[in-house]
Amino acid sequence: xxxxxxxxxxxxxxxxxxxxxxxxxxxxxxxxxxxxxxxxxxxxxxxxxxxxxxxxxxxxxxxxxxxxxxxxxxxxxxxxxxxxxx
Numbered sequence: 035x036x037x038x039x040x041x042x043x044x045x046x047x048x049x050x051x052x053x054x055x056x057x058x059x060x061x062x063x064x065x066x067x068x069x070x071x072x073x074x075x076x077x078x079x080x081x082x083x084x085x086x087x088x089x090x091x092x093x094x095x096x097x098x099x100x101x102x103x104x105x106x107x108x109x110x111x112x113x114x115x116x117x118x119x120x
Contacts, residue, residue: 037067045074046081 035043041064048056064074093106 041067042073042077046077049078049081050085
């Protein structure tokens with residue numbers, strides 16, 4: 035994997051994991067590699083959507099297990115019976 039792909043991927047992973055030291059490390063690498071703020075923002079926004087999707091899926095699972103009717107909305111469009119991002 036080339037650096038221009040690897041670094042934003044790591045930034046997204048750090049964002050999804052809530053790892054501030056990892057984010058700071060890869061942010062510095064991104065700046066040194068000439069990755070734009072917009073590319074960094076895109077990686078963090080996508081990671082946040084994935085993280086929110088996982089959280090909402092967990093809430094829906096808990097609601098179903100507790101025999102509640104409430105379904106929480108997923109952050110992205112999804113075909114019936116599929117995960118929000120896949």
